[in-house]
Amino acid sequence: MSTAPAESRPYHHGDLSRALVDAARKILETDGPAALSLRAVAREAGVSPAAPYHHFKDKAELLEAVAHEGWHELDEALAKARASTDGDHGRMSDLGVAYVCFARDNPALYRVMYDRSRDKDALPDQMKEGGAYCQVRDTLAEHAEDGVAEIDLELATIAAWCAGHGLAEMIGFKQFAALKTQLGGEEAFLRAVFEHLGMFAKFAPQD
Amino acid sequence: MSTAPAESRPYHHGDLSRALVDAARKILETDGPAALSLRAVAREAGVSPAAPYHHFKDKAELLEAVAHEGWHELDEALAKARASTDGDHGRMSDLGVAYVCFARDNPALYRVMYDRSRDKDALPDQMKEGGAYCQVRDTLAEHAEDGVAEIDLELATIAAWCAGHGLAEMIGFKQFAALKTQLGGEEAFLRAVFEHLGMFAKFAPQD
DNA sequence: TCACCAATCTGAACGACGTCAAGATAATCT
């Protein structure tokens, strides 16, 4: 009634699936992941607690839809970072910084994304086809010397992804506050951490 | 009654705090984190649902105790890996492998550990005083050239920790199954990923 | 020794949660 779109509203509500996902994201931003109950989502969308079950099998499937949107937006954030060729040194670090900043700016969403992944023991398939994973790998490939083995590229991508995810989950931790100010801000801290990943190379028997 | 210890049982139950933590860990191992309700823990320990509240402020505080044990055992696992000087090349990778293997062998416990950390936005304090964090830093220090700056050591430790945690959370992901067999097992895969962290060094403007 | 006190446990209750079944309502199809 209140927000009736003039045109085709296919069913009672309009587009409840969409509204539910939006409501879920609003709750995530406003009150955090702990407040994200199915009932609260339905309440926010203005429907009864049972209504969501006509659009999602259960709560997990709704969260899946939310996570899917999150991964898509992460793709976009990385693509944007990759496109902005400010400097050509530390391009990988730029990508890492963009990744962690996305997690920092959308902490609840990022948490839902990985909670779902852990439950499924898999990253979403979309990452393998033009998604964020490919962007990391392609950036690595651009900068690697020619003739780098396929498997090395894959392993390096995984390594970079793990480092990014680890940092994304810990970026808000209080233990790093001192270092952040010491280095002149959060992004400087991020870049510094990424660049120190190289210290591993000194101890590893790499070809 | 059934498992009455012959000696000093200070109160009604004996040592309910201890029994509750044990019960929680048993549930974690058996049925996973989703089944870990306070009521289930009390049930497992053979007390009423309200009994735990005389030993823990709320559910979070019980999980805190469980997580505390987990961090302690992680300390021990890393110390053990550090002590076994099988080969002197790739020592840092050995430590990383030990870290991830702990997470792989105690997935539910590891999840509780980090869930609690994320809720508090901080790693436990015990890590700063002889804990796992120090073991990583000390191992790095042993292998670094003399005169490495304090801050570089700190940043490298953080970098290593983030990479380890990221890999620990994703080690079970299905996407890596093919690579694991291709490399001849899970540990070989782990070591390979750690050793490819060095590819970052090639793109970073490091001194 | 025994009465008292504080610590510990139980039982019942509250509100909130995820989920389901039955019925009402409204859009679509013929």
Place this chain on the structure above:
DNA sequence: AGATTATCTTGACGTCGTTCAGATTGGTGA
């Protein structure tokens, strides 16, 4: 139009975290 199907509501069930009043028990001081 009527029949069908998708959608939403109402009400209920079992479980959860948590609280509170009361029962029980171990330790303490008279």
